[in-house]
Amino acid sequence: MTRARLILIGPPGVGKGTQSALLEERLGVKPLSSGVIFRSEIEADTDLGQLAKSYIDRGELVPNGITIQMMVKRLRSAEVRNRGFVLDGFPRTVRQAEALTEELEHEHIELTGVVSLEVEDEVVVERLSGRIGCTKCGEIYHSAAKPPRREGLCDKCNGPLLVREDDRPETIRARLRVFHENTQPVVDYYAAMGQLLRVDAVQEPERVFAQIVAGLGV
């Protein structure tokens, strides 16, 4: 077991989830995302969970301090100490990255590396905008990669298929703008620290994975 300690950064639709899953399957590292951590703290009804929920219920963003505390609690856990981790979707901003650096130093945890999965915006728009979802059972199709047998109808339940709001090209471009504004500086931050590995994410997932493993020496 390698106990790799990684951060994965990349725009929506770049395949972070796929790489996280491969890292877990092949290297045994524990995937951690802020969404999953929020949910488990809220379900366990911890003090931090209750605090986070009070913001989410009001439709507000959970403050950095609370997110960081939850993250650190998880990083300190025996499971994550033993398995290593791959952070997905965190840190999203330079402030979060700086806070994370401080906490990791405090805990004497050293990162193996930070992987930036890179792809042109238009490739993301093309990949995501072909997605069509079933309005009844939620099955996802893709106009090029996984078309339904009958146009506009779900193979599984005959329900009507629709392009989801999230998958409209203008929505995807707006999400990419937010990503570039907030997260590109995070990439620069880790590059300046000499911890960044850039990987061309247009390739097949297996090749992307092989480059991550080779690049980090894990």
Ligand SMILES: [Zn+2]
């Ligand atoms: Zn369906």
